[in-house]
Amino acid sequence: MTASTRPGHQPSAAFEYLTTKKDEFVGWARKFSLFPYPFVTACCAMEFMSVSSTLYDTDRFGAALPRFTPRQSDMLMVVGTVTHKQAPILKKVYEQMCEPKWVVAFGVCASTGGFYQNYAALPGIDKIIPVDLYIPGCPPRPEMVIDGIMKLQDKIAAQRHPIINKDF
Amino acid sequence: MTDALFEQVRTSLAGMVTDATVAHGILALTAEPAQVAPIARALKENLGFDMFLDVTAVDWPDRDLRFDVVYHFYSTRDHVRVRVRTRVPASDPTVDTLVPLYGSARYMERECHEMYGIVFRGNDDLRPLLLYEGFVGHPLRKDYPKQKEQPLVPYRK
Numbered sequence: 001m002t003a004s005t006r007p008g009h010q011p012s013a014a015f016e017y018l019t020t021k022k023d024e025f026v027g028w029a030r031k032f033s034l035f036p037y038p039f040v041t042a043c044c045a046m047e048f049m050s051v052s053s054t055l056y057d058t059d060r061f062g063a064a065l066p067r068f069t070p071r072q073s074d075m076l077m078v079v080g081t082v083t084h085k086q087a088p089i090l091k092k093v094y095e096q097m098c099e100p101k102w103v104v105a106f107g108v109c110a111s112t113g114g115f116y117q118n119y120a121a122l123p124g125i126d127k128i129i130p131v132d133l134y135i136p137g138c139p140p141r142p143e144m145v146i147d148g149i150m151k152l153q154d155k156i157a158a159q160r161h162p163i164i165n166k167d168f
Numbered sequence: 169m170t171d172a173l174f175e176q177v178r179t180s181l182a183g184m185v186t187d188a189t190v191a192h193g194i195l196a197l198t199a200e201p202a203q204v205a206p207i208a209r210a211l212k213e214n215l216g217f218d219m220f221l222d223v224t225a226v227d228w229p230d231r232d233l234r235f236d237v238v239y240h241f242y243s244t245r246d247h248v249r250v251r252v253r254t255r256v257p258a259s260d261p262t263v264d265t266l267v268p269l270y271g272s273a274r275y276m277e278r279e280c281h282e283m284y285g286i287v288f289r290g291n292d293d294l295r296p297l298l299l300y301e302g303f304v305g306h307p308l309r310k311d312y313p314k315q316k317e318q319p320l321v322p323y324r325k
Binding site for chain 2: 084085087088091117118119120122123126127128129130
């Protein structure tokens with residue numbers, strides 16, 4: 001018998017197998033299948049539309065298909081000002097998302113409250129939910145959003161991906 | 169033509185207003201709080217001001233009669249506006265509602281009520297409109313702390 005032990009198998013010059021680590025493999029798979037939930041409240045939405053559509057095209061990063069239910073999405077994009085009155089809705093949307101999930105604060109209002117410092121506006125969504133990525137700007141340029149998505153991909157690729165199963 | 173209409177408004181409301189001037193192309197009337205509803209009725213029924221644009225307030229913290237309540241009316245026939253301004257004290261910031269005349273007043277009075285604490289006698293639905301149940305105070309009053317927050321969701325950490 002030669003190297004191949006499987007009957008009928010013809011060895012070739014192509015890759016037969018790869019070695020990798022579980023976390024790297026899962027991270028690589030997950031970083032290209034980000035399903036965003038657009039929690040869009042204000043003027044940053046215009047820039048979100050711009051970055052999602054043809055010219056800038058977040059589909060190149062596997063993050064284009066918005067799911068309009070939190071149950072099917074894993075990237076919560078908070079685009080625009082969140083008021084105190086809206087905060088319970090945002091919290092509920094976040095809690096409805098399945099793990100794994102990542103949160104992007106899109107624009108200064110979502111990141112810090114921006115220029116709103118008053119009775120109405122929440123000073124940054126990280127006051128109520130954990131945030132993975134802050135994209136500053138009023139609104140951010142599409143290039144900045146793409147840079148942010150790439151940084152989030154790097155973060156996902158480098159993360160631990162605990163899957164509760166003794167075999168994997 | 170506008171001048172003639174303003175003159176007509178002035179003469180027909182002569183006994184009800186304390187002052188009437190033209191400012192920036194708008195006829196600005198000043199009146200006692202009790203006269204606002206009769207003035208609005210006369211404007212709507214006799215003078216063609218069929219559209220209620222807005223009611224808001226102005227806070228003058230140092231004045232005895234602390235709040236100006238400001239109404240704007242518009243005539244879709246003549247394309248002119250009239251402003252009616254009245255003064256109420258902070259101890260009893262009450263004016264009569266205009267809901268029986270203009271249905272749209274219901275929402276505008278709710279907003280004015282939550283933002284300034286003006287009470288519209290006769291409007292039975294002064295629930296918060298832009299704010300939420302449990303909000304304490306009136307945020308557009310000058311004595312409301314500029315950065316005071318009343319969060320509905322407890323903050324993390």
